[in-house]
Amino acid sequence: MRLPTVAIFDLGAELYDWFTSQPLWWGSCARLATDLPRQARVLDLGCGPGVSSLVLARQQPEARIIGVDLAWRMARRARQHVLRAGLDGRVTVVRASAACLPCRDASVDAVVGHSFLYLVPERQQVLAECWRVLRPGGRVAFMEPSAAPARPAAILAQSHDPRFLVSVSLWRPFSALHGRFTPGALTRLLRAAGFEDVSTEPVLGGLGIIGRGRKPGPEGGGERR
Numbered sequence: 544m545r546l547p548t549v550a551i552f553d554l555g556a557e558l559y560d561w562f563t564s565q566p567l568w569w570g571s572c573a574r575l576a577t578d579l580p581r582q583a584r585v586l587d588l589g590c591g592p593g594v595s596s597l598v599l600a601r602q603q604p605e606a607r608i609i610g611v612d613l614a615w616r617m618a619r620r621a622r623q624h625v626l627r628a629g630l631d632g633r634v635t636v637v638r639a640s641a642a643c644l645p646c647r648d649a650s651v652d653a654v655v656g657h658s659f660l661y662l663v664p665e666r667q668q669v670l671a672e673c674w675r676v677l678r679p680g681g682r683v684a685f686m687e688p689s690a691a692p693a694r695p696a697a698i699l700a701q702s703h704d705p706r707f708l709v710s711v712s713l714w715r716p717f718s719a720l721h722g723r724f725t726p727g728a729l730t731r732l733l734r735a736a737g738f739e740d741v742s743t744e745p746v747l748g749g750l751g752i753i754g755r756g757r758k759p760g761p762e763g764g765g766e767r768r
């Protein structure tokens with residue numbers, strides 16, 4: 544039986560916040576901002592305590608970020624971080640399910656998720672929602688756990704930061720339970736949802752994989768008056 548995932552994130556919000564507050568995780572979040580239009584309106588699905596949303600906001604100073612999370616303690620923590628960072632004008636946090644987004648059709652330029660999609664049993668429904676809320680030409684990017692084997696020496700070569708080591712030692716078993724992606728599986732999932740120009744790249748020394756895609760339609764957007 545699948546563990547009550549969102550309840551676990553609710554209970555573990557503080558701990559999660561602690562072990563993801565480290566440079567390697569921030570760097571991986573920043574990779575999701577590649578290719579975004581300057582003034583993009585971006586949805587960050589499963590924003591957790593806000594680390595991914597804050598990194599995106601700093602990476603793209605003219606973008607507006609909407610963080611979405613179903614766990615209320617995660618959403619509350621994300622709001623606290625946004626206020627503390629003085630980014631409340633640009634980052635909004637909403638408690639909602641990614642399978643039923645509180646957004647109008649074709650209203651955002653990009654949808655990203657950092658360590659999120661693998662947790663969701665209803666992936667097709669979530670991707671259909673991404674498609675609905677994206678404008679034509681809009682982008683998706685998801686960073687997910689990789690199915691490639693993790694070698695301890697390669698993990699330690701990246702960092703000895705205890706926060707990083709705790710995050711990896713929890714991420715690996717959690718993803719073994721919920722799902723990991725090969726480049727082919729992530730590509731097929733995004734293509735099946737209708738996205739084109741799909742590509743993948745390894746991150747976090749091969750522990751993670753980013754899958755990107757584009758909703759068919761004209762390039763551009765994200766330049767607002």
Ligand SMILES: C[S@@+](CC[C@H](N)C(=O)[O-])C[C@H]1O[C@@H](n2cnc3c(N)ncnc32)[C@H](O)[C@@H]1O
Pocket residue numbers: 548549552553563588589590591592593594595611612613614617639640641642656657658659662663
């Ligand atoms: C592993 S955390 C990732 C947090 C953040 N993006 C990061 O990279 O540190 C995944 C988050 O997804 C949230 N989540 C799981 N299922 C969800 C759903 N259906 N809708 C919205 N959020 C969901 C969980 O509550 C959790 O906070």
